[in-house]
Amino acid sequence: MTVQNPHSGTPHAVVVGAGFAGLAATRELARAGVRVTLVDRHPYTTFQPLLYQVATAGLGAGDVSFPTRAFAARYREVRARRAGLSKIRPDERVVELDDGGVLSYDYLVLATGVTTNWLGVPGxxxxxxxxxxxxxxxxxxxxxxxxxxxxxxxxxxxxxxxxxxxxxxxxxxxxxxxxxxxxxxxxxxxxxxxxxxxxxxxxxxxxxxxxxxxxxxxxxxxxxxxxxxxxxxxxxxxxxxxxxxxxxxxxxxxxxxxxxxxxVAAAPEVADWGLPQGKGGRITVTQALNVPAHPEIFVAGDLAGPPDTLPQLAQPALQMGKHAGRQIAAAVKGQPVRDFAYRDPxxxxxxxxxxxxxxxxxxxxxxxxxxxxxxxxxxxxxxxxxxxxxxxxxxxxxxxxxxxxxxxxxxx
CATH class of the missing domain: 3.50.50.100 (FAD/NAD(P)-binding domain)
Structure with a gap:
């Protein structure tokens, strides 16, 4: 199994998830000159707040979707990869993908979001x-x-x-x-x-x-x-x-x-990643949004479980993604990371x-x-x-x- 680092010799961040948080983190990292591989199991990003309009035939699926590669093409430092995350090897700073690929990273942002929680209701x-x-x-x-x-x-x-x-x-x-x-x-x-x-x-x-x-x-x-x-x-x-x-x-x-x-709750496969989980299966992170035992791993969006509970909406995801990107950019320069503070609009x-x-x-x-x-x-x-x-x-x-x-x- 070949470990790929498409940008060896320079700081490389892998961002998993092309939702609000993942795209915000990618944008900040690219602007800071950090090389990024954006990974998502779908070839597109979805504007979830308008999905009910698709369900009721008011909009088409293409109206609320945007190609991930088209987004990546806006930034010279970004590459897109269509795959799902299967396993994290944090001690080696490596992620395994469900297509058999393996990526090494200097920093990792997990922004895969969550999935439907059926709350144990029969049927x-x-x-x-x-x-x-x-x-x-x-x-x-x-x-x-x-x-x-x-x-x-x-x-x-x-x-x-x-x-x-x-x-x-x-x-x-x-x-x-x-x-x-x-x-x-x-x-x-x-x-x-x-x-x-x-x-x-x-x-x-x-x-x-x-x-x-x-x-x-x-x-x-x-x-x-x-x-x-x-x-x-x-x-x-x-x-x-x-x-x-x-x-x-x-x-x-x-x-x-x-x-x-x-x-909503974290997808079952999150348990296989070997990271600490809290309520709803969300990954437990510090106030700076990184994993305590692995500070190079940041979690943003609905998957993150910071000490202060945040609403699971687009704005917190956007702000968390932006914060994660900025903290990685700061860490690359040898600067300390800062705590996340949500600004409720x-x-x-x-x-x-x-x-x-x-x-x-x-x-x-x-x-x-x-x-x-x-x-x-x-x-x-x-x-x-x-x-x-x-x-x-x-x-x-x-x-x-x-x-x-x-x-x-x-x-x-």
Whole structure:
């Protein structure tokens, strides 16, 4: 087995994971002149906050994806490698890849993210649909469209959707599905009666959007109810069956499509890497985001388990990735690493057309049309690639601001 170091003689960093954190770390390292090999099992990076739009046919998979090699080509010091991480040999500063390759490193950044956590609920993994990857979103989209076609043809009595989880992803998914039910399905599938479709949101707490202030939680709940979403708040899911979600109180909710929008954890293979793990399988790191016994290994994004718990959102991942890159650049120059400090810019979520909630760090809040426009602007700005930004902006305007019949061309 040949150990490869494509940049022998100069500091070499291997960044595993091309998500928000991995790309931010790579960008900082490249700007500092550190040579980087960016490794990811997919040939593209995914803008996860908009996956629910792919699942509901508002956007195409290509709109939320960007080629990893195209990103790497922007920087002379960066090379991309399509592979997964199988093993770390920290004493030798070597990583083994699932394609049989081996890379040596001077510094390692682990930013592979996490995966769906089924929370031990019986039947959830078998019968519910996650929305954590492009594959997940496309599979859910096909499932929804197949159920609608079967209902329209009389092969199925109804298409009832249950969304489990009242966080941002669950609220955004439920709100979008409800708008499709009201505005699009009557045009695309006129054979389906209004009573043959429904969207239900199940949340174990007595409110949605737990990190937000009560004013915004209530505004989001009212917006969902206005769109026809049935809400089962304060309800815990006991089991998921092929066509039902069973609650802890024994209630059975008929569900032709169950969407799992709660809980994430480290992938099982992380346990094989030989690094200390904490809650949710995340890798235990110092306040500087490196592994205590191996300070040359940094962990950023959702996979990191620093002493201070951080929200698992895009902003913390971006800032952690940038911090890891900067600390490696400093270490290369013989400078000490510094602790990571998260700068909270605020949080936002959309409920549907012309309705979003926005909460800034200073406590200032907003909901409604202006918050929704801010949500669109921010998400479009963070997309990679000018084509993606333009097509997503046009698709948003077409889907939400155009006449009802324009939505019909999107869902099909």
């Amino acid at each position: 959830a993994e078998e019968h519910a649909s996650p929305i954590y990857s492009v594959h997940d979103a496309q599979a859910l989209r096909r499932r929804l469209q197949a159920c609608l076609e079967q209902t329209a043809a009389g092969e199925r009595d109804a298409t009832h959707v249950v969304v489990v989880g009242g966080g941002s992803t669950g609220v955004e998914m439920a709100g979008t599905l409800a708008e499709l039910r009201r505005r699009t399905i009557p045009l695309t599938h006129p054979e389906i009666g209004s009573g043959q479709t429904s969207v239900t949101l199940v949340e174990r707490l007595d409110h949605v959007l737990a990190p937000y202030r009560p004013r915004l939680r209530d505004a989001a709940a009212r917006a969902l109810a206005k769109r026809g979403v049935r809400m089962r708040l304060g309800s815990t899911v006991a089991a998921v069956e092929q066509e039902a979600v069973v609650l802890a109180d024994g209630t059975r909710l008929h569900s032709d499509v169950t969407v799992w929008a709660m809980g 605020g949080i936002m979520a959309t409920v549907g057309r012309a309705e979003a909630v926005l909460q800034l760090r200073n406590g200032w809040t907003m909901h409604g049309l202006l918050a929704w426009l801010a949500w669109i602007g921010l998400h479009v700005a963070y997309l990679l690639g000018g084509r993606n930004r333009l097509t997503v902006l046009i698709d948003f305007l077409w889907r939400y601001a155009g006449p009802r019949r324009t939505a019909a061309s999107v869902i099909e």
